[in-house]
Amino acid sequence: MTITRDEVKKIAELARLEIPEARIERMAGELSAVLDFAGALQRLDLEGCEPSVFAPADAPLREDALDDRRLSQSAALAAAPEAEQGFFLVPPIVENLAP
Amino acid sequence: MSASELWRLSARALAERVRGGKVTPAAAVESGWEGPGAAWEADVRAVAHADTAARARGAEAVRSGPLQGVPVLVKDNLCTTDYLTTCASKILAGYQPPYDATVIRRLRAAGAVVTGKGNMDEFAMGSSTEYSCYGPTRNPYDLARVPGGSSGGPAAAVAYGLCPVGLGSDTGGSVRQPAAFCGVFGLKPTYGRLSRYGLVAFGSSLDQVGIFARHAGDVADTYAALAGHDRFDATTRGTPAPDVSRWDAGVQGMTFGWPANLWKEGVDAAVVEALDEAAAALERAGARRVAIEFLPGEFSVATYYLVATAEASSNLARFDGVRYGFRHEDSPDVRALYTRTRSEGFGPEVQRRILLGTYALSAGYYDAYYLTAQRARTRIRREYEAAFARCDFMMLPASPTLAFKLGEKTENPLAMYLSDIFTIGANLAGIPGLTVPMGLAKANGGPALPRAVQLLGPDDAEPRLLAAGRALEARGEVARIGREHETEFAWPTRR
Numbered sequence: 167m168t169i170t171r172d173e174v175k176k177i178a179e180l181a182r183l184e185i186p187e188a189r190i191e192r193m194a195g196e197l198s199a200v201l202d203f204a205g206a207l208q209r210l211d212l213e214g215c216e217p218s219v220f221a222p223a224d225a226p227l228r229e230d231a232l233d234d235r236r237l238s239q240s241a242a243l244a245a246a247p248e249a250e251q252g253f254f255l256v257p258p259i260v261e262n263l264a265p
Numbered sequence: 266m267s268a269s270e271l272w273r274l275s276a277r278a279l280a281e282r283v284r285g286g287k288v289t290p291a292a293a294v295e296s297g298w299e300g301p302g303a304a305w306e307a308d309v310r311a312v313a314h315a316d317t318a319a320r321a322r323g324a325e326a327v328r329s330g331p332l333q334g335v336p337v338l339v340k341d342n343l344c345t346t347d348y349l350t351t352c353a354s355k356i357l358a359g360y361q362p363p364y365d366a367t368v369i370r371r372l373r374a375a376g377a378v379v380t381g382k383g384n385m386d387e388f389a390m391g392s393s394t395e396y397s398c399y400g401p402t403r404n405p406y407d408l409a410r411v412p413g414g415s416s417g418g419p420a421a422a423v424a425y426g427l428c429p430v431g432l433g434s435d436t437g438g439s440v441r442q443p444a445a446f447c448g449v450f451g452l453k454p455t456y457g458r459l460s461r462y463g464l465v466a467f468g469s470s471l472d473q474v475g476i477f478a479r480h481a482g483d484v485a486d487t488y489a490a491l492a493g494h495d496r497f498d499a500t501t502r503g504t505p506a507p508d509v510s511r512w513d514a515g516v517q518g519m520t521f522g523w524p525a526n527l528w529k530e531g532v533d534a535a536v537v538e539a540l541d542e543a544a545a546a547l548e549r550a551g552a553r554r555v556a557i558e559f560l561p562g563e564f565s566v567a568t569y570y571l572v573a574t575a576e577a578s579s580n581l582a583r584f585d586g587v588r589y590g591f592r593h594e595d596s597p598d599v600r601a602l603y604t605r606t607r608s609e610g611f612g613p614e615v616q617r618r619i620l621l622g623t624y625a626l627s628a629g630y631y632d633a634y635y636l637t638a639q640r641a642r643t644r645i646r647r648e649y650e651a652a653f654a655r656c657d658f659m660m661l662p663a664s665p666t667l668a669f670k671l672g673e674k675t676e677n678p679l680a681m682y683l684s685d686i687f688t689i690g691a692n693l694a695g696i697p698g699l700t701v702p703m704g705l706a707k708a709n710g711g712p713a714l715p716r717a718v719q720l721l722g723p724d725d726a727e728p729r730l731l732a733a734g735r736a737l738e739a740r741g742e743v744a745r746i747g748r749e750h751e752t753e754f755a756w757p758t759r760r
Contacts, residue, residue, distance in 0.1 A: 169624065181578060181623045182585070182600075183616055184608040197621055199679050204567040204634065207641050217639035218470075218646065218693075228499070235497075241363045247592035254587050259599045 168198040271296035276335045276429040276483040280376065283327070283334030290327040290334035294320055294378050297336055301426035309405050311412075311422035312338065313397070314382040319347040323378040330376030331486050336428040337372055338419045341382040342389055343432060343474070344463035345369055348379065352465050353397035354387045356610025357590040366463020367495045368432060368474050375490035380428050383418030387612045388581065389439055389467045391415050392684045395675055396614045403671070404446060406705075407712040410668040413443030416475070420447040423477045424715075430487050431477035435698075436468045437569050438663075438688025440475030441719055444700035445663035448715025450484050450734060452476045453688075455724050456695035457502040460495035466580040468573035469500075471692040481735035484699075485512035488727060512731040513739075517551035519729060521720075522652050522659030524559035527687070532665045535706035539716040543703055543737055544660060550736045555656045560648045562686035564641060569689045570682055571625045571638035578622030584610065617678060646694040653723040658730055662687045663700045663719035691721055698722075699730040701737050 174194045178185045185193055239252055248255040271279060271293055282288040298306075298320075306312060327334055339345065342352045344362035351357040369379065386396040394402040394417025402417040404410040405425040412421040416433025420443035423431045433440040435453035444451025452475055459474040466472060474491070478484045492506035523544060528537055544554055586592035586606030593605035611619070625634040652659055664684060674681040691698040698721045705713040718737075720730045 173624070174620065177620050177623045177627060180627065181619050182603040182607050183611070183619065184604050185616070185620075193617065193620065196617060196678050197624065200570055200621060200682070201624075201634070203563075203679060204571055204638070206563055206567045207637050210564055210641055210644060212637070212640045212644055215640040215643040215647075217636055218642040219639075228496070233496070235364075237363060244363065245360055245589035247586060247590070256587055256599045257596050257602050 168201045169194050268292050268296060269300055272300050272426045274429065275480045276332060276478065277480070277486055279429060280331060280333045280335050283376075284329065288334065289324075290378060291321065291324040293334035294324045294336040294380055297380070297427040305405055305425045306427070308408055309403050309421050309425060310400065311384055311402050311418040311425070311427065312381045313341045313351070313353055313384045313399050313418060314348045316348060316381070320378065320380060323347065323380075327378060328374060328376050330374065330490070332372065332430070332490055333376030335377045335430060336380035337377045337430045337432060338381050338383045338422045338428050339369065339372075339379055339432040340385050340416050340419055340434055342385060342434055342465040343369055344465070345379055345382065348382045350382070350465070351398075352388045353385045353399055354611065354615070355398045355591055356584045356606070360590050362463070364463060367460035367497060368491050369463065371491050372432070377430070377490075383416065383422060383431060383433070385418055386415035387615050388465070388577070389415040389434055389436055390577070390614050390618050392438070392442060392681050393669070393671075393674065394418060394443070395671060396612055398612065401671060404668045406448065406714055407668065409711075410670050410714070411446065413446035413664070413668065415439040415443075416477070417443045419477050420444055420449060420451065423447070423449045423479060429478060429480075430483055433475045433477060434464055434467070435473050435475040435692065436471045437573060437692050438685040440477065441688045441698050441700040442664050442685060444477055444702070445717035445719070446668040446715065448702045448705070448717065450478050450481055450702065451700040452484050452488065452727070452730070453691060453698045454488065454492065454727060455697045457500050458492045458506050458725070458727075460498040460501050462495055462497035468576040469580065470576060471569075471573055473692070481731050481738050482512055484734070485509040485731050507725045507727050509728050509731055511728060512735050514732050515550060516547055516729075516733050516736045519552045519658070519733070520555050520656045521547060521552055521733070522557040522656035523554045524557050524652070524659060524661055526558050527562065527661055532662055533667055535667055535716050536662045536665065538706075539703040540660060540662065540718055543701065543718045546737055547660075547733060552733070557652055557655060557659065559652060559659075560645065562690065565645055565690040565693055566682055566686055568638045568641040568645065568693055569685070570621065571634050572642065572693070574618045574622030575625045575635050576622070578619045578626065581611075581615070581619055586610070614678070642693050645690055649690070649694045649696055649721070649723070658720050658722040658726055658733060661719050661721065663717045664688070667706055667714040667716060687719060696721060696723055697725070697727050697730060699734050701734040703737070
């Protein structure tokens, strides 16, 4: 297989996903199948092909200025799972902060 | 025509009656829900979010315009202030956007009414509308089969008559393939012509908002209402969008490419038959067929599943349980909050693609996968440029098969990905594509299923694609024969 169990665990951690132990083997197989298929690109003649970057040629630059859109604090927080006193609320990020 | 039959009208004819004061917007909107909606929706399940009060408010607020009073089901990944927007994902459960997507604002400005939110594969990742947290949508022509995906909800709703127009999004074929499975028109516009502001991002270099309708003219009217520069989407082009008002002008003198090497094998006989009939019809209408050779679609699929997943892994990083949607309870620290929220909130196909994209972008593999794919993309774009130097547009299948059965491909991700083999190239190249329904295939031991062809053109070829689509519609080569652009056709058989 192109992707090993350990690699699945490593990329899952990078992506902040937890794959149950029982599903790792199968996931490695499924990802390997797609990557093996993508190996077909090695047979494609890419001589003289620069990587595509998909911005339209005439994409204009804009002024770095405020436009007329406004999102109030209450509207911005309205969909938050937890908010308090005008802030998004999350569990501790840094532990054992000395008082 | 009685109020209960209004749903049979084209958008154009319906808007005309509303404008003339013969029909109220409320009657125009509710006809689809009362007639075909009552008969079909419980089985087809095309709609993810419906709200009778929001519909009534929408009908009351109708503005005058080309789509006056026309109900439109929009895919659940387009932000709407009056309906939830969840991308059919648990991770966006209960999300109510504070703004309308630009295409929604333009729909409303043209007089249309958002009649609800259409079901989809979670985050538009899928080709069958089976990967939805609300359960699958079914094909109205055969409830044992899928409507295609990922925009299966709007496609099925337009097919069974809930509304004459639907909006979807097309990242690798998610409008054109379900249009083919459900027997309706489906347009993926040129990249940069329809704003994605307020479309939840999947693969940003590929995503386009697309249009479903039962008539070519309705696709044209909707395109005209939506297309154009948007200062909130830097990828929209500054030049005026192509004029599609001559969608009924015919194909006299046009040439169309015929890449028959693409369907030598692995394509259903019914699909090949539809191609032969469509090509013959265009020739009778005055177009000329030009044989061309084209790069096999496998290369596009391989390129796509590296580029799209890489972009998705980045775009979907924003779903972390902090600002909106679902949050896993009881996480001891913020890192656990991210991991548990995402692992529980994303479905299996979305997790698979995030992992694939993370891998393709990761140190040590970037050159071998992502960079190679970006170079292949350049090669693919050149293939199209070479083809369009020889013809005005080309004809090919929209899908290698007719609608497949529920569950047939969910256990084999690669098989599911290959059902997009004819649509993906247009997204990689940024060019427009139109699925044109070609009536029903011969029944094969079950209900007769829709068949279709796909037309692809160079940048901004929407006018000629629509003219060719209309030529096929008007010449009766599709089962739905136009009579003043508003006629009846082969509705799914009544149960």
